[in-house]
Amino acid sequence: GNSVTQMEGPVTLSEEAFLTINCTYTATGYPSLFWYVQYPGEGLQLLLKATKADDKGSNKGFEATYRKETTSFHLEKGSVQVSDSAVYFCALSNYGGSQGNLIFGKGTKLSVKP
């Protein structure tokens, strides 16, 4: 079946540090991959997505590359800010799954200290 595994949090970084949040997936075929972010007390916002192998999604300084050979979609940012403190969810959507269903990882909480 389809599944997503994210690194366990929480992750605590100092401002301007480099961020990596690991995400690996299990799926047949070629799923679409997403990173969503949830700020405290809010709903989920799409951060970036990639729909095929070697695609790189990017937004607000965050990047993730769809690696089919390692079934990974790791999230990176070169210099985090306090305002990046949030919970980050990796997700996939795959043909043959429930209609339009997103499979989420468990989420990784990021705290950035000034």
Add this chain to the structure above:
Amino acid sequence: DTEVTQTPKHLVMGMTNKKSLKCEQHMGHRAMYWYKQKAKKPPELMFVYSYEKLSINESVPSRFSPECPNSSLLNLHLHALQPEDSALYLCASSQRGLFGETQYFGPGTRLLVL
């Protein structure tokens, strides 16, 4: 405009009450979703509407009753809830409900059942 709105923002109800959650989008999307999110967990899919017809019910108890009066509006009617139903209820929409589509989430309704 990629906005999904939800009302109310917060709701407190007793176990004998009847209440409704409302979700609206004006992006012309034809698929709408209800998710339930408990603290420190990823969202769990409850219902999917596609072209105003219920297409997925993820074995949700009958005390939750969804309704899609038109393509822009999605309601969730609540009756005889239990304290364990307290959670953040998220609405989302996507273009047609096909795999790989981006789902756009609303800010959620935080529900407390006493």
